[in-house]
Amino acid sequence: MESHRGQWPIAALLALLMLGELILMNGPGSAEALVWLLSVPPCIAAVASFKSRAFTIPVTVASIFVSSFVFRMFNVDLPTLLSPLTVAETAACLVLTAVIVREEPRRPATWSVGALMAVSFFAAIVRDNWLSSSNYNEMLGSLVLGFAAVGTGLYFRARDTESGRLIAAAVTDAQKEERIALARELHDVVAHHVTGMLVQAQAALEVSDDDPHAAHRLLPGIVRSGTEALGAMRRLVGTLRQGEDDFATTDLAADVISTVERTRELGFETRLRIDLPDEVPPELGRSVLRLVQESLTNVHKHAHSPTMIDVEISRTPGGALRVVVADDGQPHELNQGGYGLVGMRERVDLLGGLFSAGPRENGWQVLAELPLEGKK
Numbered sequence: 001m002e003s004h005r006g007q008w009p010i011a012a013l014l015a016l017l018m019l020g021e022l023i024l025m026n027g028p029g030s031a032e033a034l035v036w037l038l039s040v041p042p043c044i045a046a047v048a049s050f051k052s053r054a055f056t057i058p059v060t061v062a063s064i065f066v067s068s069f070v071f072r073m074f075n076v077d078l079p080t081l082l083s084p085l086t087v088a089e090t091a092a093c094l095v096l097t098a099v100i101v102r103e104e105p106r107r108p109a110t111w112s113v114g115a116l117m118a119v120s121f122f123a124a125i126v127r128d129n130w131l132s133s134s135n136y137n138e139m140l141g142s143l144v145l146g147f148a149a150v151g152t153g154l155y156f157r158a159r160d161t162e163s164g165r166l167i168a169a170a171v172t173d174a175q176k177e178e179r180i181a182l183a184r185e186l187h188d189v190v191a192h193h194v195t196g197m198l199v200q201a202q203a204a205l206e207v208s209d210d211d212p213h214a215a216h217r218l219l220p221g222i223v224r225s226g227t228e229a230l231g232a233m234r235r236l237v238g239t240l241r242q243g244e245d246d247f248a249t250t251d252l253a254a255d256v257i258s259t260v261e262r263t264r265e266l267g268f269e270t271r272l273r274i275d276l277p278d279e280v281p282p283e284l285g286r287s288v289l290r291l292v293q294e295s296l297t298n299v300h301k302h303a304h305s306p307t308m309i310d311v312e313i314s315r316t317p318g319g320a321l322r323v324v325v326a327d328d329g330q331p332h333e334l335n336q337g338g339y340g341l342v343g344m345r346e347r348v349d350l351l352g353g354l355f356s357a358g359p360r361e362n363g364w365q366v367l368a369e370l371p372l373e374g375k376k
Helices: 003-026 032-040 040-048 056-074 085-105 106-128 136-207 214-240 253-267 283-301 339-352
Strands: 271-273 309-315 318-325 354-360 362-370
Touching: 003 032, 003 040, 003 085, 032 040, 032 085, 040 056, 040 085, 056 085, 056 106, 056 354, 085 106, 085 136, 085 214, 136 214, 136 283, 214 253, 253 271, 253 309, 283 309, 283 318, 283 339, 283 362, 339 354, 339 362
Parallel strands: 271 309
Antiparallel strands: 309 318, 318 362, 354 362
């Protein structure tokens, strides 16, 4: 796409060169006019090469070949510059060389540039009789122009390769971020509901022999958690299939209260304090909810005999939301890390906040501060 932007300036330059040649002819005869017309196909081929190079080389070679015979037969005298070709033909060949070296594979590019060199050498012999003359200035000038065109093509080819590498790396990074986001959402949302189902099922299993009615009372909670887990999975699948934005919470307070209520239904005494501003950005609200869900999931899975869980969401004087989830249970030694803490830290880092998690004097605490104004 970038190379196409240079198509029209090149076309304008070649048109100006052809117009200049026509003006310098001072009333051209039929032979001069024919040579001038034969320089049109190479110029058109040079402009067309930015989009398609299927017939550009054959057209250019044939045109220069025929015009060289017209030069010789009618002793045409047209201005040249550091080349046996006319100024317009020279410019067209230089553009073709640079574009082909930049765009074409190595072998076709070599053959194409070789064909242009061969027809230029043929024109030098036929038009200027280089074999018998000592026109070293034009010979040296032609070499310099040729190497300059090839060097220009190689430079842009290398730049395109580097640009492609950077784009590929950016795509890979974006795919990695999407995978991490999906893994985080699966862990924080689906695993939260599945953990609730597991805890309730284990409780029902424990009391089923002694109190079947108590086990029966736990079944609706298991069904509800399973339904919510299925809904979360469907939303994630919809996001992947349709590219929809991830669902954000529209009522953070209500969603946090619902999450805490489910924890209480599992038999965990939970204390909740909420102090929210009037408006919470959707992305921030979703992250706060996920932090609370994952922190409570960790309590369910890893805390040993907690008697109280404290959940607090409050505003700080510095314009941030502070999320604290603490319990008084004893954490299992082998389960103090894992993907949950990694995912929570990633969420907080993406929003430019602060995160800490670890044991306290009595239990475990997760603390996060998320700026209300977004990442700074």
